[in-house]
């Protein structure tokens with residue numbers, strides 16, 4: 001639970017948050033590579049199992065290395081926020097094997113057969129596929145509405161009392177669509193919906209969904225939180241501590257989507273430089289977007305920091321900076337896009353995002369290949385769209401690489 005270190009600043013929490021010390025005085029929390037933990041007595045085992053005494057039990061349930069990442073990220077998501085009584089907001093986080101594992105735990109801990117989720121266009125492809133292909137088998141449906149149109153969202157919820165959850169991803173992948181969390185959460189709360197937000201693209205450095213009363217936040221920690229592309233991971237953070245400690249913990253343990261000590265160690269290490277990295281990611285991205293927007297070979301740039309982006313005003317309202325993600329279309333469409341990617345020398349052609357190096361990908365043939373073409377195009381993911389996760393290299397080197405690849 002995020003109840004320690006809450007007088008520290010954000011940058012200090014990135015480094016010290018969640019760190020508990022260790023019996024051999026190791027500076028960093030070691031990799032607890034053990035599948036199980038011992039009890040001093042049968043009585044102690046019973047007490048720990050019952051939750052009457054604190055202690056680790058079994059690797060699938062967690063270990064000190066995963067626990068540090070959980071507490072650190074909970075502190076970052078809660079940073080500066082208050083609960084309804086004016087006290088520092090307490091959150092509980094559970095580390096998972098991947099972002100998809102965290103999302104799955106969240107969905108299955110909260111929904112049952114007959115329930116419906118209300119969500120919007122342009123979710124991460126894996127989440128969209130989960131909603132289209134897995135949840136219907138469990139008789140859980142989804143209603144997709146334009147979340148910019150609050151009247152339509154209201155009408156859809158009013159018309160269907162099976163809607164139990166509002167699912168928001170902002171900014172969304174890869175068009176950078178941004179929706180107004182404050183207004184949506186206010187509306188969702190009037191219908192007692194469970195409100196959850198995928199905060200992977202923005203991270204707690206740029207926006208804190210819990211500020212708006214959201215119940216759950218999920219991340220693919222694989223991205224900016226780890227920052228170095230060294231481990232796949234995910235985290236689920238909740239504000240209802242009782243629910244997190246009971247039904248959510250149970251669902252996590254039984255689904256078996258747990259993280260492990262090695263990948264948690266890499267995440268803890270990456271998080272130590274998180275705020276510095278984010279500043280540099282964002283300042284590089286702003287300049288790269290401005291460069292692309294004026295380039296004669298580019299038809300369109302989607303970047304939240306540009307006033308040309310339709311959601312620029314929402315981003316300014318709820319994000320500290322416009323982030324490090326952008327996408328663009330080349331005037332030459334698909335063929336020009338393929339040639340461009342092949343000519344890159346510094347920027348790396350790879351899916352994923354949020355690593356120190358600049359990554360470039362083609363959503364239609366990679367992350368969104370499982371989403372139907374007509375759905376993709378409806379959500380703005382055209383065949384020629386290129387996605388870019390701007391890294392923290394020397395800005396001139398990124399611009400020079402783009403210049404030569406566009407020539």
Ligand SMILES: Cc1ncc(COP(=O)(O)O)c(C=O)c1O
Nearest residue numbers: 098099100124173200220222233
């Ligand atoms: C916004 C978003 N959410 C969730 C995920 C899934 O995360 P993971 O790949 O760690 O399972 C991704 C992966 O790209 C993503 O971009």
